[in-house]
Amino acid sequence: MRQPLAKDALRLLAEQHGVCTRPLALRRTDTHTGLTEVVEVPCGARLAAKCKPCAERNRRLRIQQIREGWHLADEPAIQPDRPTDEVLELIRYRAHLEFAREQLMYEPMTPDERAAQLADIDGAITEIDEHLAQSSLRGHLTPRDRDDNRPRRKRSTKRRQDSPDLPRLPVDNRTVGRVYAGKTGKTHRPSMLVTLTLDSHGPVHQHIRRGAYLLPCECGQRHNQRDDVLGTPIDPNTYDYRRAALDAIHFARVLDRWWQNLRRAAGWNVQYAGAVELQRRLAPHAHFAIRGTLPRRLLKQVAAATYHQVWWPNFDRPKYTVDRPPVWDTDQGTYVDPRTKQPLRPWGEALDDLEETDAEPAYVARLGRIDARGIEAGGKDTERAIRYVTKYVTKDLTEHAAPQSDAQRAHFDRLHAELSTLPCSPTCANWLLYGVQPDGVKAGLTPGRCSGKVHQRATLGFTGRRVLVSRQWSGKTLADHRADNRAWIRAILSGGLADTEDEGQEHAGRYSFELARPDDPDIPPLEHRILRAVSARIRWRADLHRAKQRLSAMTEATTATASHERAEQSA
Numbered sequence: 001m002r003q004p005l006a007k008d009a010l011r012l013l014a015e016q017h018g019v020c021t022r023p024l025a026l027r028r029t030d031t032h033t034g035l036t037e038v039v040e041v042p043c044g045a046r047l048a049a050k051c052k053p054c055a056e057r058n059r060r061l062r063i064q065q066i067r068e069g070w071h072l073a074d075e076p077a078i079q080p081d082r083p084t085d086e087v088l089e090l091i092r093y094r095a096h097l098e099f100a101r102e103q104l105m106y107e108p109m110t111p112d113e114r115a116a117q118l119a120d121i122d123g124a125i126t127e128i129d130e131h132l133a134q135s136s137l138r139g140h141l142t143p144r145d146r147d148d149n150r151p152r153r154k155r156s157t158k159r160r161q162d163s164p165d166l167p168r169l170p171v172d173n174r175t176v177g178r179v180y181a182g183k184t185g186k187t188h189r190p191s192m193l194v195t196l197t198l199d200s201h202g203p204v205h206q207h208i209r210r211g212a213y214l215l216p217c218e219c220g221q222r223h224n225q226r227d228d229v230l231g232t233p234i235d236p237n238t239y240d241y242r243r244a245a246l247d248a249i250h251f252a253r254v255l256d257r258w259w260q261n262l263r264r265a266a267g268w269n270v271q272y273a274g275a276v277e278l279q280r281r282l283a284p285h286a287h288f289a290i291r292g293t294l295p296r297r298l299l300k301q302v303a304a305a306t307y308h309q310v311w312w313p314n315f316d317r318p319k320y321t322v323d324r325p326p327v328w329d330t331d332q333g334t335y336v337d338p339r340t341k342q343p344l345r346p347w348g349e350a351l352d353d354l355e356e357t358d359a360e361p362a363y364v365a366r367l368g369r370i371d372a373r374g375i376e377a378g379g380k381d382t383e384r385a386i387r388y389v390t391k392y393v394t395k396d397l398t399e400h401a402a403p404q405s406d407a408q409r410a411h412f413d414r415l416h417a418e419l420s421t422l423p424c425s426p427t428c429a430n431w432l433l434y435g436v437q438p439d440g441v442k443a444g445l446t447p448g449r450c451s452g453k454v455h456q457r458a459t460l461g462f463t464g465r466r467v468l469v470s471r472q473w474s475g476k477t478l479a480d481h482r483a484d485n486r487a488w489i490r491a492i493l494s495g496g497l498a499d500t501e502d503e504g505q506e507h508a509g510r511y512s513f514e515l516a517r518p519d520d521p522d523i524p525p526l527e528h529r530i531l532r533a534v535s536a537r538i539r540w541r542a543d544l545h546r547a548k549q550r551l552s553a554m555t556e557a558t559t560a561t562a563s564h565e566r567a568e569q570s571a
Helices: 007-014 052-070 085-104 109-135 239-249 251-266 296-305 347-355 380-389 406-420 427-435 478-494 526-570
Strands: 024-030 036-041 191-198 208-210 213-217 273-277 286-291 307-311 327-329 334-335 363-375 467-469 510-513
Touching: 007 036, 007 052, 007 526, 036 109, 052 273, 052 467, 052 478, 085 109, 109 478, 191 239, 191 251, 213 526, 239 251, 239 363, 251 296, 251 307, 251 363, 273 380, 286 380, 296 363, 363 380
Parallel strands: none
Antiparallel strands: 024 036, 024 510, 191 286, 191 363, 208 213, 273 286, 273 467, 307 363, 327 334
């Protein structure tokens, strides 16, 4: 039983050489020649639990993206490409249809004839809009019609009286930080590493170290880094699990509000790149690399004044339990009280109460502590900080904070139990526990069993994006960074660092792809495909190593020749 398994050995070998362990087989058909062949692509998983090589490849790509955009000296120029002639021809035809539709309203004809011609024109417009949606255009050519005619509910944008005011400046389009001149004349363009955390929900056991000294926790004891009680509440009876759960649910919205407030208070378009992780107390927090510097006092002021108001019906106290929830009445088509058979309040009627002038939001989420420090470009702290930001990108949110002891498991289960009965959205089934019918109510809703990601143990309340990168961070997407890496490899293998043509652009749209089934007769078993991929990767790396050695030798020879010529000229 101690002998290693063959499948584990194959997976370990594939991970050592960076080969995807779950490759996808695609049928590629050449639309010009009709030739069909089977090609393999990596699965592209972002979690190491699914595919470690693909997750590590994605992490290195994020590291490259953060590195290239952190200390930019020039504004990232993003110029949209010119639309193709085919797209312009579609838009021209769309313009003629719009003109014909308008002219049809003034033509003398019967209502039936006008309705028939309008239907034909609208059908042609719909077809053209579908073709434009599948083209390379970004956005919509005309405003999209709303799916419903329900009036929008407007909320007051007046700031809360219990939050400090913020300076509001016109936001300049600048994204590059300031340059500072040193005493020796050297210029510096520093940036920042910022950590945003939620407020405290109660004292927890902590590992506190100041230099070489281990300080006692609030409980009076000193905890090492592997103590079983780290992150758990000192007094679970007074720990505010409800507020901890609600803060985790709305943490992503608070982060968005913080960046909006920061840009308005700073007066320029601050750019950021970072990731969200879980603390030991199981509360989400975020690490961000910020281009440029801002006063720490301003950062703390913005954090103290940032909040997110949840305009939902009040859900302080549940009226029903999971064991005895409201029941569905088929005759009335609504949920009713299990004893009185009275229908629950509809969602729209519950929101009408919030239109009153003295209405209060159901919950207000706020930020807690903020830590910031400057990072100089090109130093050791830069690479260390980038790897610190992307440390847990390949792991699930709760994977690196998984409980290891009974106390930590009890804390985890208590927080998850609180999340299972809180509403996560207007359509959440848990609204039935508070006497309100969810938006778009239907039969079959079970309180405490909502399928939303908020209630899952793998997310523990946080359902936003794990990696957050602003639009103008580096001026490139992940696809652009992949293309840069492929172009560099092709240049090395071709014998120099000269620019090479992108063959993918030349044959764009030539091939069509479809997913092949693993049980198709022409698809080899997965193990055979992984073995061939490992061999191909080993040979490819050997070729790349030899090409880099040849290029290095050529560069050294060129440098030596130039030095010799300069020496002869000076002699």
